[in-house]
Amino acid sequence: MTERETAGARESTTLLLAKAHYPVTTLGPGRRAGIWTQGCTIHCPGCISQDTWEADPATAIPVSAVLGWLRSLDRVDGVTISGGEPFQQPAALRELLLGIRTWAPPEVDILVYSGYALSRLRRSAESRELLALCDAVVTGPYIGRLNSQDFRHLWRGSTNQRIIPVSELGEKRYGDAEGGETRPHMQMSVEADRIYYIGIPRRGDMERLTERLSLSGVHGGEVSWRP
Numbered sequence: 001m002t003e004r005e006t007a008g009a010r011e012s013t014t015l016l017l018a019k020a021h022y023p024v025t026t027l028g029p030g031r032r033a034g035i036w037t038q039g040c041t042i043h044c045p046g047c048i049s050q051d052t053w054e055a056d057p058a059t060a061i062p063v064s065a066v067l068g069w070l071r072s073l074d075r076v077d078g079v080t081i082s083g084g085e086p087f088q089q090p091a092a093l094r095e096l097l098l099g100i101r102t103w104a105p106p107e108v109d110i111l112v113y114s115g116y117a118l119s120r121l122r123r124s125a126e127s128r129e130l131l132a133l134c135d136a137v138v139t140g141p142y143i144g145r146l147n148s149q150d151f152r153h154l155w156r157g158s159t160n161q162r163i164i165p166v167s168e169l170g171e172k173r174y175g176d177a178e179g180g181e182t183r184p185h186m187q188m189s190v191e192a193d194r195i196y197y198i199g200i201p202r203r204g205d206m207e208r209l210t211e212r213l214s215l216s217g218v219h220g221g222e223v224s225w226r227p
């Protein structure tokens with residue numbers, strides 16, 4: 001996102017944002033915009049995104065700037081919102097979802113990841129309203145021992161998590177769970193002094209990757225999947 005997109009967007013609710021990336025091809029079907037919120041108190045053991053746990057106020061950005069970035073993209077088949085825990089920022093998530101609904105053509109789907117179980121999300125009227133603005137949600141905490149080696153579980157970190165369509169488009173895109181794709185899928189993005197892995201690693205993938213890189217002379221510093 002450019003400074004220009006951030007400027008002039010001061011009126012909007014702020015979102016604690018870990019990262020925005022395009023194209024994302026590993027978290028839902030098609031070429032997607034990926035938005036990762038910053039801040040998560042769920043703290044699943046084995047979470048690979050521990051860098052998104054702290055609700056760091058320095059990551060605050062107006063929601064309208066995120067929407068401006070989305071509008072600048074050429075071809076978007078869907079938007080994936082993950083975290084961090086998006087539902088821990090309900091006001092910003094609401095404004096973001098409403099803004100995407102206003103901007104996006106009807107064939108652009110919205111997939112939101114949450115570490116909360118669906119039953120918990122449905123308990124609150126505020127979360128129910130947010131759910132109604134999505135096309136599908138992936139719900140439930142990450143449980144390391146349920147991380148599947150079965151590559152049909154393409155868009156879920158562990159098999160306890162559920163992919164739940166909540167609209168007609170969501171049913172079409174996500175009713176068949178992971179869309180019949182059968183291969184593991186991870187992307188890499190290099191930005192400034194950080195390397196981001198985007199997607200769902202299988203158990204041991206990150207350790208194997210670190211080891212292979214190390215054998216090739218690439219030594220990582222801090223990593224997000226260890227405290």
Ligand code: SF4
Pocket residue numbers: 040041042043044047048049050052083084085114115116141142
């Ligand atoms: S897996 Fe998701 S819900 Fe669980 S601690 Fe990590 S960011 Fe939070």
